[in-house]
Amino acid sequence: MKTITSIKKAKGEIPLTVITAYDSLFASLFNNKTDMILVGDSLNMSFNNKPDTLSASLDIMIYHTNAVCQGAPDTFIICDMPFGTYTDEVMALKNASKVYQETTAHAVKIEGGTERAHIIQALTNNSIAVMGHIGLMPQYVRSEGGYIVRGKSEEDTLKLIEDAKAVEKAGAFAIVVEGVKSEAAKRITDAVNIPTIGIGAGNDTDGQVLVWSDMLGFFEEFQPKFVKKYLNGADLVKNAVDNYITDVQTRKFPTQEYTY
Structure with missing residues (x-):
């Protein structure tokens, strides 16, 4: 399992792998495989x-x-602080402390x-580990009027x-670099001594993060340019459901094998 120390030491070494998860089931599938799991506020979408x-x-x-922590007890887990929960130091410390507690x-x-x-400084000064995001x-x-590449x-x-x-x-142990031209992302990576985790930022960062439903092909509304689908998840699920419905309607399921 990764720690703050081992994550920092990964700078410039084998790229770190990060994937989002929102529930215990999928977190358990990612447990002890990916270096980190991000419980992203992308779940809202x-x-x-x-x-x-x-x-x-x-x-x-x-x-x-909490669900992700239950499913992936052997993986380093990061909780996204949602919009409006860290507008000042006092609020940020109160809310981040609640996450920890x-x-x-x-x-x-x-x-x-x-x-x-x-x-970030206020949190790290109070023993709360922070991943940045720029x-x-x-x-x-x-x-900003939309999702604008930087x-x-x-x-x-x-x-x-x-x-x-x-x-x-300010004390962050790593930085997500999202939607940045690859040349700029490389310069950012070279400018700091902590790992950069890219998403839509090219191949020169110290790691990559993707949203699980994008990467596994479950989200069908659109596919961002930076997403590579490693599975046609939606098609597989739909086909399985169609097969189930057919089996039930034609009384092919349940057979004696699935009957008490």
Whole structure:
């Protein structure tokens, strides 16, 4: 099982693997395989069919984090701090402490760079491990007018490097770099001494993270450019359900083998 120390030491070594999970069943399938499991507020979209992540509450995140912790006791687990739960240091410490007290998550994740560094510092100063998140930040989707790829200009790349350095200095053990041009993501990775975990940021980060329902082909509404499907999950499930319905309707199920 990964620890804060081993995650930091992975910088520049074999890339770290991170996958999201929202329930005990799928978490158990990922347990002891992927390096980290992120209980992402992306569950608000892929699990609850909401248009964005913003309405996910702390109670919802704690509920799902507990389920994941039950299913994956041997994996490093991170809980996404949802929108509006860390607007100042006092609120952030109160809410992150609640996550620690009510779950066995090993860390929390916070979106934001230089403007959130003091929040990260307040948490790490109080023994709460923090993963940062810079670049395209889903919790900023309304204020920024959509999901905008970052690092297209030198000015923006320098801002992202500044963000990464601020997050590192504040005590974060790793940084998610999302929706960033690959050249910029490489420069960000080279600029800090903690691992960067890319999503839609190319192949030069220190690891990768994907949403499980995207990666396994269960989410059908759209497929982001950065997602590789490793399974046609939706088709497999639909075919299995069709076979079940046919067997029941034609009385092929249950046979004597499945009868007491």
